[in-house]
Amino acid sequence: MTGATGTDALRTMLLIRTFEERCVELYSAAKIRGFLHLYIGEEAVAAGIMPALEPTDRVVSTYREHGHALARGVPARAVLAEMFGKVEGVCRGRGGSMHLFDVAHRFYGGNAIVGGGLPIAVGLALADRMAGRDHVTACFFGEGAIAEGEFHESLNLAALWRLPVIFCCENNLYAMGTALARSESEVNLTMKAASYEVPAWSVDGMDVDAVADAARRAVLSVRAGDGPCFLELRTYRFRAHSMYDPDLYRTREEIARWRERDPIDAYTQVLRDAGALDDETLDGLREEARDAVDDAVAFAEAGTPEPVEEMARFVYAEEAAP
Amino acid sequence: MSTTEPTARTMSYREALREAIRDAMQADERVFLMGEDVGAYGGSFGVSRGLLDEFGPERIRDTPLSEAAFVGAGIGAAMGGMRPIVEVMTVNFSLLALDQIVNNAATIPHMSGGQVQVPLVVRMTTGAGRQLAAQHSHSLEGWYAHVPGLKVLAPATVADARWMLGPALADPNPVIVFEHGSLYNREDEIGVEDAAADITRAAIRRPGRDLTLVAYGQSVWTALEAAEALVTEGVEAEVLDLRVLRPLDTHAIVSSVTRTHRAVVVDEMWRTGSLAAEVSAVLTEQAFYELDAPVGRVCTEELPIPYAGHLEQAALPNTARVLAAAREAVGGDG
Numbered sequence: 001m002t003g004a005t006g007t008d009a010l011r012t013m014l015l016i017r018t019f020e021e022r023c024v025e026l027y028s029a030a031k032i033r034g035f036l037h038l039y040i041g042e043e044a045v046a047a048g049i050m051p052a053l054e055p056t057d058r059v060v061s062t063y064r065e066h067g068h069a070l071a072r073g074v075p076a077r078a079v080l081a082e083m084f085g086k087v088e089g090v091c092r093g094r095g096g097s098m099h100l101f102d103v104a105h106r107f108y109g110g111n112a113i114v115g116g117g118l119p120i121a122v123g124l125a126l127a128d129r130m131a132g133r134d135h136v137t138a139c140f141f142g143e144g145a146i147a148e149g150e151f152h153e154s155l156n157l158a159a160l161w162r163l164p165v166i167f168c169c170e171n172n173l174y175a176m177g178t179a180l181a182r183s184e185s186e187v188n189l190t191m192k193a194a195s196y197e198v199p200a201w202s203v204d205g206m207d208v209d210a211v212a213d214a215a216r217r218a219v220l221s222v223r224a225g226d227g228p229c230f231l232e233l234r235t236y237r238f239r240a241h242s243m244y245d246p247d248l249y250r251t252r253e254e255i256a257r258w259r260e261r262d263p264i265d266a267y268t269q270v271l272r273d274a275g276a277l278d279d280e281t282l283d284g285l286r287e288e289a290r291d292a293v294d295d296a297v298a299f300a301e302a303g304t305p306e307p308v309e310e311m312a313r314f315v316y317a318e319e320a321a322p
Numbered sequence: 323m324s325t326t327e328p329t330a331r332t333m334s335y336r337e338a339l340r341e342a343i344r345d346a347m348q349a350d351e352r353v354f355l356m357g358e359d360v361g362a363y364g365g366s367f368g369v370s371r372g373l374l375d376e377f378g379p380e381r382i383r384d385t386p387l388s389e390a391a392f393v394g395a396g397i398g399a400a401m402g403g404m405r406p407i408v409e410v411m412t413v414n415f416s417l418l419a420l421d422q423i424v425n426n427a428a429t430i431p432h433m434s435g436g437q438v439q440v441p442l443v444v445r446m447t448t449g450a451g452r453q454l455a456a457q458h459s460h461s462l463e464g465w466y467a468h469v470p471g472l473k474v475l476a477p478a479t480v481a482d483a484r485w486m487l488g489p490a491l492a493d494p495n496p497v498i499v500f501e502h503g504s505l506y507n508r509e510d511e512i513g514v515e516d517a518a519a520d521i522t523r524a525a526i527r528r529p530g531r532d533l534t535l536v537a538y539g540q541s542v543w544t545a546l547e548a549a550e551a552l553v554t555e556g557v558e559a560e561v562l563d564l565r566v567l568r569p570l571d572t573h574a575i576v577s578s579v580t581r582t583h584r585a586v587v588v589d590e591m592w593r594t595g596s597l598a599a600e601v602s603a604v605l606t607e608q609a610f611y612e613l614d615a616p617v618g619r620v621c622t623e624e625l626p627i628p629y630a631g632h633l634e635q636a637a638l639p640n641t642a643r644v645l646a647a648a649r650e651a652v653g654g655d656g
Contacts, residue, residue, distance in 0.1 A: 058402075092435035101434035108401065108438070113425050119391045120426060123398020123406075130354065130380065130404060150421070153391030160386065314436035315470050317494035321441040322403075 005051065005212045006276060011285050012050070013043040013208065013264045016067040018289040019076060022297065023066070023083070023097075027243050031300075032083045034096050035112075039067035041238035044263035045170055046071035048211025049138060049231075052219045056106065058128075058137040060121040063098035063112040064170075064237075068140055074102045076296035086303030093306055114175075115148030117141060118167070122154050125163040125228075136164040136222045143232075144175025146192060147183050155196040155230070162227035166218045167193065169232050170205065176241045177249040193230035205235030206263045209270070238262075330513050335477075336506040338484035339369045339445075343407060346491050347377055350405060353491060356383035356392055357409030366411045367447060367506050393419035393444065397427045397496070400442040405491050410446040413500065414460050427496040428471030442496045443487065449502040449540055449590055450638055456626035459634075461590040463539070464597040466498045467568040473497045474567040475521055478542040480510035482565060485518035493521070500567075502540035502590075521566055524574035530560035533652055534578045536601050537588040538564040541639055545588045548644035557652050567597060575601060576608045584651040586618035588639050593621035618647035 020038045027036050039046070042064075050071040053059070061068045069079050074090060082089025083097050090102045091110075099110035108124065111117035121139035128135040145151050146169070158165045169189060173180055180187050193200035199221065203214040211233060218229040236258040240247040271277035333341070346353045354377075355370060361384040364371030374382040385392040389410060396408035410416045416423070427440050450459035467474045473495050477483045483501070490497040512518075527542060528549050535545040542563045549559035562578050564570065579585045585605055589598035602617040623637040 060398075090435070091433060091437070094435055095433045099433050101430070101437055103434070103437040108398075109430070109434075111426070113421055116394070116421055116425055119394020119422055120398035120401065122391060123395035123400070124402040125398075126395055127399040127402025127404045130399070131352075131402075150390045150394070153386070153388035154394070156386060157388060157391045157395060314432045314434075316473075317431060317439050318436065319494065320492070321439050321494035 005048065005208055007271065007281065007285065008051065009047045009208045009212065010264070010267055010271060010277070011288065012047040012071050013267065014285050014289040015076070015292055016043045016046065016070050017264060018293045019066060019070060019296070022293050026297070032097065033085075034098070035063065036097050036243045037064040037241065038237065038239045039064055041258065041262070042170060042172060042205065042235045043067055044208035044211055044267070045168070045205045045233045045235055048208045049168060049215040051212065052215035053136070053138060056133075057135050058106040058108060058124050060108045060117045060124065060137060060139045061100075061110055062117065062140055062142060063110070064142070065100055065110050065140070066097070069100045069102065069107055072105050072107050074100065074105050074107055076292050077299040078102070080296040080300040081303045084300040084303055085305065086300060087306040088299065088303040115141065115145040115150035118145070118150050118154035121165050122158050122163060125158065125165045126161065129161070129163055134223055136166060136219055138166045138168055140168045140170060142175065143169055143171040143173070143180055143189060144178070144183070145169075146189060147175070155193060155198055155228070158228040159196045159198045162225065164222045164225070165228040166215075166222055167198070167228060167230045169230065170235055171232050172235050172237045174241070174250065177245070179249070189232045190230065198228050198230045200230035200232065202232040202234060205233035206261045206266060208263060208267050330511045332509055332511045333480060333484075334506065335480050335483045335508045336367065336369055338480045338512065339487070339501070340371070340373065342484050342487035343370065344373065344376070346407070346487060347381060350491075352403065352405040353407065354381040354383060354404065355407045355409060356385050356396065358385055358387055358411050360384060360409050365409065367503070369506070370409070389415050389418035390422055394422040394426065396442050396444065397422055397440055400440045400496075401430075401438055405441055407443045407445060407491070410444060412458060412503075413446050413448040413462050414458055416446050423466070423472070423496070423498070424469055428469045431495070432471060439494045440496045441491070441494045443490045443499060444496070445499045445501060447503045448500045449504060450622070450627045450634060451504050451540070453629055453631055453634060455629040459627035461622065463500050463567055464591050464595065464600070467597060471496065472568060473521070474500070476500045476538040476565060476567055478502075478505070478539050478563050478565070479518070480508060481512045481516070481518040484512050485515050486521055489519050489521045500539060504540045522571065524565050524571040525563045526560060526578065527563045528559070528561040530558035530582065532557045532582055533559045533584040533586065533648055534582045535559050535561045535586050535588060535644065535648065536564065536575060537561065538567060538597070539590065541588040541590055544639055544641055544644055547641045548648060551641065551645055552648055555649070557648065559648060570600065570604065572604050572608065575604055579605055579609050580612045583612055583614040585613070586620060586644065586647045586651055588620045588644055590622055590639060592624050593619055594624060596621050615651045618651050620644050620647050
């Protein structure tokens with residue numbers, strides 16, 4: 001272990017976990033509606049990848065993106081206000097849980113059509129390449145997206161044009177309720193990427209250090225102009241697909257087995273063993289996460305609904321393009 | 323070149339589009355063209371011939387046959403500050419990119435609360451009439467015109483082909499441009515940039531007092547032919563070219579019919595759910611008491627376009643069918 005990610009990674013993972021657990025309560029209390037996809041269990045992926053990016057780099061994400069947004073630095077307040085449907089939310093309450101956009105953090109959704117974000121990531125990277133900027137675009141998607149044509153078209157195009165995209169495949173083994181082996185004839189995902197001449201490697205997505213190492217390596221290569229990379233981040237969601245999912249397609253034993261590999265517990269232990277974390281610091285980090293989420297809840301509660309008269313704003317741009 | 327007296331020039335619709343693209347690319351280095359066979363081949367319909375030599379492969383960018391990926395890449399590139407012109411070979415293939423256009427380009431500006439703009443132009447060929455059979459003959463402009471967030475243009479004239487692209491690129495919204503496949507060889511004299519650069523208004527192509535023929539794209543020419551024929555019957559038909567299919571210039575439609583009191587809409591879409599249906603509804607809502615006859619519609623017969631020439635022609639709007647509808651509209655009260 002490198003220890004390079006240190007307590008910052010733990011802080012990020014704790015924030016995400018605390019935030020997501022609070023979302024469950026808020027959903028039950030009907031403060032949050034619509035679809036809600038939780039990131040619990042997958043925190044090490046976002047916490048490992050985001051620190052490898054520069055503020056000018058770009059992120060394209062999926063509908064299970066609270067963790068990505070928080071790890072990227074999008075304020076918890078604005079994320080939660082969005083989920084409350086308040087105008088103080090990142091998207092004025094128009095997008096909700098599945099569509100978090102924050103251009104200030106170069107965060108381009110929050111895309112809820114599986115695979116639909118990949119072509120956009122390719123285009124953002126194309127813009128940067130054509131404009132001579134050395135930014136990279138990190139594009140998150142689940143393993144379910146690999147069955148979509150847009151995945152194959154996008155990998156091919158990015159590789160063909162040697163574009164600076166890091167394809168981050170969060171393989172949590174289930175596309176909603178469909179296990180990988182039930183939807184893919186070839187379950188070796190890195191091989192699929194390699195067939196497009198995209199360097200690809202598999203990473204233990206429950207180990208934040210391993211993710212961070214892989215991310216740094218990928219960013220270095222992609223930023224150097226060597227074309228796209230593909231990371232398979234092997235992870236697991238501890239909760240059901242969404243709040244509507246009765247979770248009938250996997251066994252309690254399987255879930256329990258993965259929970260034993262909880263990325264937060266595991267990394268806490270790693271830091272303790274390295275003498276880099278004591279009880280007081282850990283308690284402090286937990287309290288910090290709780291405070292941040294409490295603050296976000298208060299902010300979202302106090303938020304205001306967008307006036308109905310404004311609901312058609314931005315269907316068309318109000319200003320000329322820069 | 324004289325700057326005081328610009329002379330009119332004759333060119334084809336195809337050349338007009340090419341000159342518009344060249345102009346835009348010379349004026350703004352963020353503009354680039356991408357699509358299937360736009361480079362080495364010169365464009366499936368010859369629009370971009372020669373541009374690869376002039377601008378190079380970075381800006382005249384051939385793509386794989388991956389409509390979803392390259393249209394989506396156009397959306398991403400627009401979000402990233404470029405001004406892409408994406409050529410989708412035909413509207414038929416655009417269905418493979420419908421997810422990107424409808425779910426992404428049209429939603430993201432609004433859904434992001436106005437944070438993101440998608441200043442993208444997507445050009446595509448549309449329409450039937452060349453014996454290309456069902457899968458190459460669709461007219462689905464109305465599908466796109468249905469979607470808030472998109473702007474939809476249909477240049478029917480050489481001048482519009484020449485002058486609509488500039489303002490479309492300057493527009494901060496995604497703009498879909500439909501070029502009817504039968505128009506590329508049409509030649510006409512064009513003047514300097516003028517009213518054709520307005521991408522908000524419909525245009526009266528022929529004034530008349532007895533009847534309004536509303537049309538767009540290739541159907542404008544069918545309507546004009548019918549209008550000429552009607553002269554011998556003592557009927558002066560006005561031909562209104564919609565030009566902009568979203569947002570519709572309802573004011574122009576209503577004010578023309580307020581003068582003529584009768585309307586026939588010529589539209590190459592299938593009748594059910596067509597743009598003609600929308601125009602007819604606009605007239606019912608906004609000009610009901612001005613109408614002296616029911617609004618007529620001349621659309622494509624409700625079947626996949628057949629290959630055989632006589633069947634295809636029988637299925638499409640043509641001058642004879644427009645004449646029949648016009649006679650019915652004006653015959654109502656003698």
